[in-house]
Amino acid sequence: MSIGEVLELLRPDFPDITVSKIRFLEGEGLIEPERAPSGYRKFTHADVERLRFILTAQRDRYLPLRVIKDHLDTAGHDGTGPRSLDSAQPEVRLGRAELCEAAGLDDETLSELEDYGLVTPMARRYDAEALAVARACGALAAYGLHPRHLRVLRAAAEREAGLVEQAVAPLLRRRAPGAAGQAEQTAHELSGLLLDLHSALVKDALRGILGR
Secondary structure, eight states: OOHHHHHHHHTTTOTTOOHHHHHHHHHTTSOOOEEOTTSOEEOOHHHHHHHHHHHHHHHHHOOOHHHHHHHHHHTTOSSSOOOOHHHHOOOOOBOHHHHHHHHTOOHHHHHHHHHTTSOOOBTTBBOHHHHHHHHHHHHHHTTTOOHHHHHHHHHHHHHHHHHHHHHHHHHHHOOSTTHHHHHHHHHHHHHHHHHHHHHHHHHHHHHHHHTO
16 A cells, blocks of 8 residues: 555544654654555555554553554564554553653653642652643643642542442452452443543533533
């Protein structure tokens, strides 16, 4: 396939994909399309699936390209098609500078996030949740919402986690086979319901603010 045909395949799922983006990923060593004698790139279906894996890891898991490339280099992605993110997702462990680069933050802002308990390193490393929080806080800062304004969200999240803990505690105390798995599934379901409720309540409050 030509690079234009690859764009047509990917754009339904990744509307922002461009020729420049694909060339950038090639320059970073994440994909290696063949070259025709004329110099044009030739992509296979395996190349497209590899691109789909990379773009999904960036969009859904906020993974830096270095982490994605390390995974592709070590997890047997040899052109036969990447495995799913759920079964092949590497554990994210970023250093301070790496987190700042991936989240688009400076060191001072990261220190503020840590001071207000929004981001907490573990053994001086940051996991996927820390990266997601840092990226979200960085985006909110563009609207004038800084770490000192967002600490109330941390407190609210801890209270909601307490509600989930209270609901699953009886399951965790059971010794029956599968009880731990059932508790985990219940916790995920409850967290999803709480997120839906939170979103609905915020929208309802905004109607009053906006006069609608």
